[in-house]
Amino acid sequence: MTDTITYAGYLGLDRLLSAQHPTSDRHDELLFIVIHQTKELWLKEIIHEVRLAKRLIRSDEVEPAYKALARVSRIQTIMTLSWDVLATMTPADYLSFRGGLGTSSGFQSWQFRTLEYLLGLKDASFLAFQDEGSEALEALKAALAAPSLYDDAIHRLAAHGLAVPSEVLGRDVTQPYEPTAAVEDAWLAVYRDTARYWELYQLAEKLVDLDDALLTWRHKHVLTVERIIGGKRGTGGSEGASYLQRTLQRRCFPELWSLRTRL
Numbered sequence: 557m558t559d560t561i562t563y564a565g566y567l568g569l570d571r572l573l574s575a576q577h578p579t580s581d582r583h584d585e586l587l588f589i590v591i592h593q594t595k596e597l598w599l600k601e602i603i604h605e606v607r608l609a610k611r612l613i614r615s616d617e618v619e620p621a622y623k624a625l626a627r628v629s630r631i632q633t634i635m636t637l638s639w640d641v642l643a644t645m646t647p648a649d650y651l652s653f654r655g656g657l658g659t660s661s662g663f664q665s666w667q668f669r670t671l672e673y674l675l676g677l678k679d680a681s682f683l684a685f686q687d688e689g690s691e692a693l694e695a696l697k698a699a700l701a702a703p704s705l706y707d708d709a710i711h712r713l714a715a716h717g718l719a720v721p722s723e724v725l726g727r728d729v730t731q732p733y734e735p736t737a738a739v740e741d742a743w744l745a746v747y748r749d750t751a752r753y754w755e756l757y758q759l760a761e762k763l764v765d766l767d768d769a770l771l772t773w774r775h776k777h778v779l780t781v782e783r784i785i786g787g788k789r790g791t792g793g794s795e796g797a798s799y800l801q802r803t804l805q806r807r808c809f810p811e812l813w814s815l816r817t818r819l
Contacts, residue, residue, distance in 0.1 A: 575593065576589045576590065576593070577589075578653070578656075579653065579656030579657070580652070580653040580656050582649070582652045582653040583649075584645050584649040584650070584652070584653070585653040585656075587641070587642070587644075587645060588642070588645065588650070588653070591638055591641060591642050592662075594638065595635055595638065596665070596667055598631050598634065598635050599665070599667040599668060599671060600667060601631060602628050602631055602632070602671060603667060603670055603671055603674065605624040605625070605627050605628045605631075606624070606625075606628060606671065606674045606675070606705060607674070608621070608624045609621040609624040609625050609628075609705065610674070610703075610705050610708050612624070613705070613708045613709060613712060613759070614708050614711070616712070616715065618712060618755045618756070618758075618759055619755055619758075621759070621762075622758060622759070622762055625759075625762040625763070625765070625766060626762065626765070628766055628769075629762075629765045629766055629769050632766070632769035632770065632772075632773055633769060635773055636769070636772050636773045636776050639773075639776040639777060639779070639780045640776075642780055642784075643779075643780050643783055643784070645784060646784075647783075647784055647785065647786075650784050650785065661685075663682070663685050664685045664686070666685075666686055666692035666693075666695060666696050669682045669685075669696055669699075670695060670696055670699045673696065673699035673700050673702075673704065674699055674702075674704060674705055675704060675705055675706065675766065675767075675770070675808040676704035676705065676706040676707065676733045676808050676809070677732070677806060677808055678700060678704070678729070678730060678731060678732050678733070679732065680700060680730065682696070683696055683697065683700070700730050701729070701730055702729065703729045704729065704733070705763070705808075706733060706763070706808060706809050707727075707729055707733075709759060709760075709763060709809075710724060710725070710739060710742075711725060712756060712759070713739070713742045713743070713746070713756065716753060716756060718742040718745055718746070719738060719741070719742060720738060720739060720742055721736065721738050724736060724738065724739060733810070735810040735811050735814065736811075739811045740811040740814055740815050740818075743760060743811050743812060743815050744815045744818055744819070746760060747760070747815060747819055748819070760809075760812050763808070763809045763812055764809065764812050764813070766808065766809075767807060767808045767809050767812070767813075770808065771804060771806075774800065774803050774804055775804060777800055778797055778800040778801055778804070781797045781800060782797045785797075
């Protein structure tokens with residue numbers, strides 16, 4: 557019966573609060589664990605919302621998708637702010653327990669890669685970071701094989717009579733998206749006649765909000781890593797800050813950025 561449900565029971569606090577297992581007795585390691593566990597919880601919610609937005613957009617319910625996309629942007633803001641909390645950890649604090657992390661790395665976050673795939677940043681090389689036969693690998697493969705949020709948005713352009721080449725609509729969605737002049741022209745038409753294409757215009761701006769927030773998160777990540785470990789390689793053998801710097805060039809929805817020069 558619902559009247560016997562407690563706060564702790566409903567939230568599963570016994571399991572949640574016992575899921576932190578520091579490898580050392582160093583004070584700051586708990587913060588490191590909590591920050592990353594919290595990010596994974598927020599990623600779970602973001603994925604939940606993006607999948608809802610995708611379903612709505614595919615079924616031509618574009619306006620109801622705005623709420624889910626706006627919620628994602630708000631969550632991204634919270635995730636970005638959390639880097640400021642982690643930045644209270646000094647290099648000495650981190651080095652005191654870093655050895656206990658072994659080969660674990662953010663590269664292995666299947667939820668973050670799932671989000672990238674859902675947004676259109678397809679890169680099959682990240683599958684190698686998951687164990688063969690694992691649920692994480694299967695979830696990633698499914699996200700890689702499915703049309704992205706941007707693919708869904710581009711199909712809406714075509715559904716509204718805007719000229720989108722068939723090779724774009726029928727592209728291999730497992731491959732990275734390549735921007736085209738034709739898709740930029742279609743989005744440009746939306747921005748030049750917002751009254752006629754109001755729902756597409758609003759959708760486009762919601763997508764730019766997501767891309768903007770993701771880039772802001774990446775930039776703050778770079779600064780935090782540089783502040784704590786400088787130019788050292790990351791755990792698990794990653795390149796550390798130099799790799800993260802390169803990710804700042806990525807755009808999930810490239811034509812929504814490039815069209816602005818032509819307005």
